[in-house]
Amino acid sequence: MAYFIRKLVLLLVTLVLVSLITFAVFQIIPGDPIRIMLGPEADEARIETLEKQLGLDKPLHEQYGKWISGVVTGDLGDSIRFSRPVSELIADRLPVTLSLALMSVAIVIIVSIPLGIYIARRHNTLGDVIFSSLTQVGMAVPSFWLGMLLMLYLGMTFSFFSISGYIPWSESITGALGSLLLPAITIAIPQIAISFRYIRNTIIEQLQLDYVRTIRSKGIGERFVIYKHVLRNAMIPILTVFGLIFAEVVAGTIIVEQVFGLPGFGSLLITSISYRDFPLVQGIVMYITIVVVVINFLIDILYAILDPRIRLG
Amino acid sequence: MRNFFKIFITFSTLLALVIVVSACSDKEENSASKGSDEDNGVNIRINNDPDFLDPHMAQASITFQMILNIFDGLLVGDTDGSLQPALAEDYTISEDGLTYTFTLRDGVTFHNGDPLTVEDVQYSFERLMGVETGEALSSNFENVASLDAPDENTFIITLKEPNSAFLSYLTALHSAIIPKNNDGKHNEKPIGTGPFQFSNYSPENNMVLVKNENYWKEGLPYLDTVTFTFQPDDQTALLSLQAGEMDIVAVGSHRVPEVEKDFNIEYQDSNSVLLVGYNQLKEPFNDIRVRQAINYAVNKDDVIEAAFSGYATKLGSNMSPAAGEVHKEGLEDAYARDVEKAKQLLAEAGYKDGFSTTLSISSHAALYTNVAQVVVENLKEVGIDVEIEVVEWGVWLEKIYQGRDYDMTIIDFTGELSPYETIERYQSDASGNLFNFSNEEFDGLMKDVLTESNVDRQIEIYHRAQEILSEDAAAVYMADYQIIWALNPKLEGYKLYPYFFHDLSEVKWKK
Numbered sequence: 001m002a003y004f005i006r007k008l009v010l011l012l013v014t015l016v017l018v019s020l021i022t023f024a025v026f027q028i029i030p031g032d033p034i035r036i037m038l039g040p041e042a043d044e045a046r047i048e049t050l051e052k053q054l055g056l057d058k059p060l061h062e063q064y065g066k067w068i069s070g071v072v073t074g075d076l077g078d079s080i081r082f083s084r085p086v087s088e089l090i091a092d093r094l095p096v097t098l099s100l101a102l103m104s105v106a107i108v109i110i111v112s113i114p115l116g117i118y119i120a121r122r123h124n125t126l127g128d129v130i131f132s133s134l135t136q137v138g139m140a141v142p143s144f145w146l147g148m149l150l151m152l153y154l155g156m157t158f159s160f161f162s163i164s165g166y167i168p169w170s171e172s173i174t175g176a177l178g179s180l181l182l183p184a185i186t187i188a189i190p191q192i193a194i195s196f197r198y199i200r201n202t203i204i205e206q207l208q209l210d211y212v213r214t215i216r217s218k219g220i221g222e223r224f225v226i227y228k229h230v231l232r233n234a235m236i237p238i239l240t241v242f243g244l245i246f247a248e249v250v251a252g253t254i255i256v257e258q259v260f261g262l263p264g265f266g267s268l269l270i271t272s273i274s275y276r277d278f279p280l281v282q283g284i285v286m287y288i289t290i291v292v293v294v295i296n297f298l299i300d301i302l303y304a305i306l307d308p309r310i311r312l313g
Numbered sequence: 314m315r316n317f318f319k320i321f322i323t324f325s326t327l328l329a330l331v332i333v334v335s336a337c338s339d340k341e342e343n344s345a346s347k348g349s350d351e352d353n354g355v356n357i358r359i360n361n362d363p364d365f366l367d368p369h370m371a372q373a374s375i376t377f378q379m380i381l382n383i384f385d386g387l388l389v390g391d392t393d394g395s396l397q398p399a400l401a402e403d404y405t406i407s408e409d410g411l412t413y414t415f416t417l418r419d420g421v422t423f424h425n426g427d428p429l430t431v432e433d434v435q436y437s438f439e440r441l442m443g444v445e446t447g448e449a450l451s452s453n454f455e456n457v458a459s460l461d462a463p464d465e466n467t468f469i470i471t472l473k474e475p476n477s478a479f480l481s482y483l484t485a486l487h488s489a490i491i492p493k494n495n496d497g498k499h500n501e502k503p504i505g506t507g508p509f510q511f512s513n514y515s516p517e518n519n520m521v522l523v524k525n526e527n528y529w530k531e532g533l534p535y536l537d538t539v540t541f542t543f544q545p546d547d548q549t550a551l552l553s554l555q556a557g558e559m560d561i562v563a564v565g566s567h568r569v570p571e572v573e574k575d576f577n578i579e580y581q582d583s584n585s586v587l588l589v590g591y592n593q594l595k596e597p598f599n600d601i602r603v604r605q606a607i608n609y610a611v612n613k614d615d616v617i618e619a620a621f622s623g624y625a626t627k628l629g630s631n632m633s634p635a636a637g638e639v640h641k642e643g644l645e646d647a648y649a650r651d652v653e654k655a656k657q658l659l660a661e662a663g664y665k666d667g668f669s670t671t672l673s674i675s676s677h678a679a680l681y682t683n684v685a686q687v688v689v690e691n692l693k694e695v696g697i698d699v700e701i702e703v704v705e706w707g708v709w710l711e712k713i714y715q716g717r718d719y720d721m722t723i724i725d726f727t728g729e730l731s732p733y734e735t736i737e738r739y740q741s742d743a744s745g746n747l748f749n750f751s752n753e754e755f756d757g758l759m760k761d762v763l764t765e766s767n768v769d770r771q772i773e774i775y776h777r778a779q780e781i782l783s784e785d786a787a788a789v790y791m792a793d794y795q796i797i798w799a800l801n802p803k804l805e806g807y808k809l810y811p812y813f814f815h816d817l818s819e820v821k822w823k824k
Contacts, residue, residue: 274707
């Protein structure tokens with residue numbers, strides 16, 4: 001119990017610190033949200049009125065004070081760029097980015113774990129050499145270029161895939177898959193390369209340890225050795241890598257959403273920063289902070305499940 | 314293995330959860346209706362989201378490109394730039410140029426079914442002027458003395474001082490007519506009288522309009538739905554066009570060969586002015602000889618070739634030929650490229666060995682970087698050493714445009730329907746005068762033209778004003794670049810305007 005309370009307090013402290021840092025950064029960088037939105041030909045009277053209506057004429061610390069007192073009551077405020085509640089914008093984007101991230105991670109897991117095991121057992125064969133060099137390519141490919149290639153060769157050939165825009169799950173499951181699968185693969189490929197290498201190396205390492213020789217000498221089948229013992233022991237380091245990969249995937253969505261024109265979190269974040277949309281930036285940063293802290297927390301718990309020797313606390 | 318499955322199952326469950334949750338939440342509003350001739354809709358690519366849906370708050374040309382399909386003004390700018398009656402069937406201007414009397418069109422209804430009344434017209438102007446709130450939404454109407462509605466069909470605007478540019482403020486671009494009973498909701502649920510009515514806006518995704526069955530122009534529009542899809546990436550937009558997902562997409566000039574065979578291509582003079590500006594309060598740009606030297610040094614043909622593959626019109630002053638007869642011809646070659654002359658002028662100004670300076674440009678469009686590279690090479694030849702500084706759009710607006718803290722910059726200004734609005738920023742005290750340009754004769758002309766009622770005389774004044782900008786080398790006026798539209802070849806009825814407007818009222822699918 002003490003463990004959970006400590007984690008919760010840590011989360012709150014992190015949130016306050018992060019919001020203060022974001023606030024400080026906004027005080028330093030130049031740029032005015034209304035002017036950025038309306039452009040150089042904007043009517044001065046309109047700018048003045050809008051700034052007054054949105055409370056942007058007040059000093060920034062007052063704006064922050066207003067924002068934080070709203071947050072305490074559960075109101076994240078309205079976005080300046082989109083004139084809508086921040087919480088509504090975030091809730092709208094969540095399914096897109098979350099589906100994209102989870103699909104990518106699922107693809108990474110489905111492909112890299114079996115492939116890693118398979119190649120590890122054929123260590124130093126031709127297949128190993130080929131796959132290991134392919135991963136080098138996979139890691140080096142920039143995602144925007146990969147996205148373009150997939151669009152060009154898969155998107156243009158099969159009408160199942162949509163090249164641009166997002167179709168919600170509620171409207172059509174196949175439509176949603178069609179709009180998310182290509183970007184998910186785009187994000188997954190470099191991550192598959194990374195995790196494949198890691199899994200392969202970890203398993204090769206494990207296979208050379210004494211306990212494996214002992215089990216094998218007992219005459220236990222190779223399959224059982226790999227799946228029951230080696231994989232379980234390899235899981236702790238692999239899990240650490242997957243924690244990192246999840247973070248990479250979330251970062252990857254930012255670029256890929258731009259390329260595929262998906263209305264997700266990443267594009268929202270970029271827009272909010274370039275438009276100096278203070279309430280929206282704060283809302284998104286808060287949200288990302290919570291996700292990162294929670295994921296780390298879940299990974300901690302998974303460690304304990306996988307390896308009973310690890311105690312939470 | 315069990316544990317591997319555990320993780321796998323956790324993720325799959327999470328994924329399934331997302332699918333279920335989003336499937337349950339009622340999201341009909343998100344429908345991305347793909348345009349096609351089957352459902353009688355079109356899908357148009359737009360680079361960016363609208364700034365506001367409220368036509369009295371919106372400013373970006375990208376917004377009006379879309380929402381002019383929703384709203385009407387008393388007048389409308391036609392394809393040739395002339396002003397034509399819209400919600401006002403007719404109008405008269407008094408001899409002294411102060412009283413504008415409008416006869417409202419009969420039988421016009423708003424999208425919510427209510428008839429258009431003179432109260433709505435009055436409300437729209439009062440809202441822009443901030444009569445009730447004291448906070449004006451537009452400074453165009455500061456010159457209005459009174460608004461009157463003597464009867465149901467007549468609306469009278471009285472000015473304090475004559476203003477020959479006033480009529481141009483009466484289109485939906487500056488004063489859309491909106492219903493009084495929608496007060497407070499104009500931004501969430503905009504209502505107008507245009508050919509299409511607002512259906513849904515999904516930020517960074519799309520905006521959907523549907524047919525206005527009771528549009529006051531008999532028999533129009535033809536389309537049932539119009540979807541504007543927000544796609545910031547040019548490359549993806551082009552692929553979507555080729556895959557048949559989008560029907561109207563603007564393509565870059567260097568991509569024309571890829572699309573000209575399969576699509577209808579329309580070239581629109583954007584009526585914009587791309588220029589190199591310099592800060593004329595700063596040395597050495599306060600010296601007219603230096604400014605002229607820069608004008609002689611920059612090769613406009615190079616710029617047009619490099620940045621627009623030739624799809625641009627060369628300019629000589631702050632006005633595009635797209636503006637019509639008010640554009641002064643013959644200025645584009647006033648500073649034909651002449652390296653020797655440029656060097657000589659620099660020597661006379663005391664910069665025999667040239668000088669170093671900084672060219673600050675915004676990063677939000679590749680256009681500026683492309684043009685800057687050509688300009689820098691051109692200037693190097695006459696001994697001016699230019700360093701390019703790329704800043705974010707927000708920084709550009711604050712530091713360079715507002716703060717006027719810069720040496721040189723590159724920007725393009727969108728042309729307005731009114732020539733006055735197009736060049737008014739060069740007045741010494743204009744808020745948009747980022748050049749710090751100052752010329753007494755110019756200031757005087759701009760005051761005179763407002764009180765001048767004779768149209769021919771107005772044109773003469775505007776011609777002279779453009780000459781002054783050229784003579785004084787107020788900036789290096791480079792080009793009005795064309796916007797190149799690739800359209801689905803089965804579409805017809807698309808019209809081009811000298812301002813940003815996707816007029817879809819007459820667009821239809823060929824049988």
